[in-house]
Amino acid sequence: MNPTIALPILLVLLAGAMIALQAPTNVMLARAGGSPVLAALISFAVGTAALLVAWLASGNRPGLAPFSMLPWYAWVGGVYGAVYVAIAAYAAPRIGLASLITIGIAGQIVMALWLDHIGALGLMRQPISAARVVGALLVVAGVVLVRKG
Structure with missing residues (x-):
């Protein structure tokens, strides 16, 4: 690293x-x-x-x-x-705590993708890509798994 x-x-x-x-x-x-x-x-x-x-x-x-x-x-x-x-x-x-945290992280990732995409609030613009969307969807899948677990 x-x-x-x-x-x-x-x-x-x-x-x-x-x-x-x-x-x-x-x-x-x-x-x-x-x-x-x-x-x-x-x-x-x-x-x-x-x-x-x-x-x-x-x-x-x-x-x-x-x-x-x-x-x-x-x-x-x-x-x-x-x-x-x-x-x-x-x-x-x-x-439950695990659901709270995973749902919160999903919300953070969705907002972060959008803020990066538009370069909001002085951030460097990083357009949404297929890989970033798949990563976000994996987090959402994790939320579902934690909720059902």
Whole structure:
């Protein structure tokens, strides 16, 4: 494996494992508080505190000017995460963790194929190809197998 991509791949693998851990811990919060939205709020508050500590420790202190040039949609990324966390806290106990994760990955792949195809949000344009569609269909087949299993 190319050493320049080994670390990013391992980090993404770790992040994926943490996503699988996030849903059941947020289910615990949702059950205790009676609301998946409250669970998402608590999760994001704790996450925000952790990121604040990490950012302060990093020493990175950009000015405000670079942020003023961003388009409005650059500011809504956290909304996507909040919606996912709340939906996951609601859906995980109803459909199971493996189904939640595989269905979510299928949604990510479909969106990623489209975003790559049109080169959205500053991404390099990567047209949809037969191989990419087959790969996405294999993921959807995996979702079906996990749900039926």
